[in-house]
Amino acid sequence: MSTVDVLLQQIVNGLALGMMYALLALGFTMVYGIIELINFSHFSVFMTGTFVGLVVLNLMGVTAVSKSLTGFALVGTLVVLFAATMATTGVLGVLIERICLRSLRHVAGTAPMITTIGVAFILINTMLLIWGPQAQRFPQLLPNWRWAVGAAEVTFKQVVLFVVGLVLMLALSHLVKRTTLGKAMRATAQDADAARMMGIDVDRVVVLTFFLGSALAGAGSLFFGLYYGFTGYYIGYTTGLRAFTSAVLGGIGSIPGAVLGGLFIGLTQSLGGQLVGVKWTDVIIFSLLIIVMVFRPNGLLGAHVPQKA
Amino acid sequence: MKASGRVLLNFCDVHTHYGSLHVLKGVSYEIREGEIVALLGGNASGKSTTMKTVLGLVRPSEGTVSFRGQPIHALRTSEIVRRGIAPVPEGRRLFPRMTILENLEMGRYTRRAEPGWAEELDRVFGLFPLLKERRHQLAGTMSGGEQQMLAIGRALMTRPTLLCMDEPSMGLAPRLVEEVFDIIRAINEQGTTIFVIEQNVNMALSIAHRGYVLQMGEVVLAGSAQELLENPLIRKAYLGSG
Numbered sequence A: 001m002s003t004v005d006v007l008l009q010q011i012v013n014g015l016a017l018g019m020m021y022a023l024l025a026l027g028f029t030m031v032y033g034i035i036e037l038i039n040f041s042h043f044s045v046f047m048t049g050t051f052v053g054l055v056v057l058n059l060m061g062v063t064a065v066s067k068s069l070t071g072f073a074l075v076g077t078l079v080v081l082f083a084a085t086m087a088t089t090g091v092l093g094v095l096i097e098r099i100c101l102r103s104l105r106h107v108a109g110t111a112p113m114i115t116t117i118g119v120a121f122i123l124i125n126t127m128l129l130i131w132g133p134q135a136q137r138f139p140q141l142l143p144n145w146r147w148a149v150g151a152a153e154v155t156f157k158q159v160v161l162f163v164v165g166l167v168l169m170l171a172l173s174h175l176v177k178r179t180t181l182g183k184a185m186r187a188t189a190q191d192a193d194a195a196r197m198m199g200i201d202v203d204r205v206v207v208l209t210f211f212l213g214s215a216l217a218g219a220g221s222l223f224f225g226l227y228y229g230f231t232g233y234y235i236g237y238t239t240g241l242r243a244f245t246s247a248v249l250g251g252i253g254s255i256p257g258a259v260l261g262g263l264f265i266g267l268t269q270s271l272g273g274q275l276v277g278v279k280w281t282d283v284i285i286f287s288l289l290i291i292v293m294v295f296r297p298n299g300l301l302g303a304h305v306p307q308k309a
Numbered sequence B: 001m002k003a004s005g006r007v008l009l010n011f012c013d014v015h016t017h018y019g020s021l022h023v024l025k026g027v028s029y030e031i032r033e034g035e036i037v038a039l040l041g042g043n044a045s046g047k048s049t050t051m052k053t054v055l056g057l058v059r060p061s062e063g064t065v066s067f068r069g070q071p072i073h074a075l076r077t078s079e080i081v082r083r084g085i086a087p088v089p090e091g092r093r094l095f096p097r098m099t100i101l102e103n104l105e106m107g108r109y110t111r112r113a114e115p116g117w118a119e120e121l122d123r124v125f126g127l128f129p130l131l132k133e134r135r136h137q138l139a140g141t142m143s144g145g146e147q148q149m150l151a152i153g154r155a156l157m158t159r160p161t162l163l164c165m166d167e168p169s170m171g172l173a174p175r176l177v178e179e180v181f182d183i184i185r186a187i188n189e190q191g192t193t194i195f196v197i198e199q200n201v202n203m204a205l206s207i208a209h210r211g212y213v214l215q216m217g218e219v220v221l222a223g224s225a226q227e228l229l230e231n232p233l234i235r236k237a238y239l240g241s242g
């Protein structure tokens, strides 16, 4: 393979991975956009989602030793898997907001953010207690099909992840841009007090935001499981931090920014791993973050960080 | 519009606190159907707090607010807006990165499931033809005067019975102030009762039927617009003549 072919191959790999970071970054950015909270428990909701996916698959009779599925069985399993996992992590996000964060909404300073770190540890340790410290194999239900596209090779797994990611993002974009509820979300992000004066129930908007963000994180969890073929209580750190970087790179609070940042980080990871070496991945990612922050402190698309009065 | 004499809003002996700060100290006033009532007063006298209390954004620690005879001071803002009170907030408070049309849609949020969107839109576009032309422009890119028109239009989208306006003339050139007050009068003539908070005493009293003067959280003067204009205290404090 020539260098160009290798690069092309890594771009293909990076796009599917980038979708995962983007899905995760969306939850960060949406919550920040509405209540200016950096929600560190989002990392752990993502991690918990991989185990939820594992349980859902086991309940459907798909285990780590099952053969890959095809046809209707595959489509049906995927639909149930994504729907059930996303619903569960969505509800988990709502519970976190309702139980741990709502009463702190009017507390100034870092208390709410510290609380989200506490919630993250509760989830991490709960998963550690239930599943133990060892990695769990995640069922590989997608068949190992691959096609040559030019000199690069595209796997079925990459296509599925990319398409599912795209569908979810288009759905989110439609919801936020076109529906009244989505417009109420944007209005609340731009001026919560004015939104309240229009009769918009801001608490409901916040709950909806947590639900959507956490459901998207759940989809990201499944991307992780399907892509890497394993999970563990510790996976939230690295992936979550990279996703958070995606959100900041894109401009925290900006939905297209989160997608752009996610794809950017996915591509950086695969290209950087190829060109420089895998062990340098995080060095490259965070160096890029610093460079972007120096020249564009509000991120790539974050010209308008929401300002609260 | 002729005032009918029926009391629409009754603000009765209201006290409010922000923490330990006692802002409204037993404020009472009433607004009758069809009236334009002006609330005048200097900075920090509690004018905006009065309006926020009507809208349920600030809860009275004592006293009652009733609208059409029903107490509303414990209701959620969404319910108060649904019952027919709409705000034009201080500083306009548009959604800057939403279009004019989307801002108008947010104004109608509490009635989003009801028919009548197209008619209200036509009515608002009739009052402000500019909003129709520019309906896809982002609100944050409009000039101050245009933004004030949109803020009024947004509030009208629920077809409110009572329109509450907090300093609509703030930051506008004299010619625009006149335009805004002409529009307020026109809206009133179409049947909407208006409660207008102003520091521009001359302008406010030129269109109002009655007025109240708030000072340090207390109503110190009340009367018809004519009486207030002739009151020596007002002339001295606000109109710069003795």
Ligand SMILES: Nc1ncnc2c1ncn2[C@@H]1O[C@H](COP(=O)(O)OP(=O)(O)OP(=O)(O)O)[C@@H](O)[C@H]1O
Residues within 6 Å of the ligand: B018, B021, B023, B041, B042, B043, B044, B045, B046, B047, B048, B049, B050, B090
């Ligand atoms: N959310 C708040 N928290 C604490 N204090 C507040 C709050 N809102 C208003 N105040 C205080 O209450 C007092 C009355 O404020 P208010 O906004 O009602 O005044 P105003 O008459 O509208 O003044 P202006 O003409 O400057 O708009 C002020 O001293 C203000 O600092």
Ligand SMILES: [Mg+2]
Residues within 6 Å of the ligand: B047, B048, B049, B090, B166
């Ligand atoms: Mg004020």
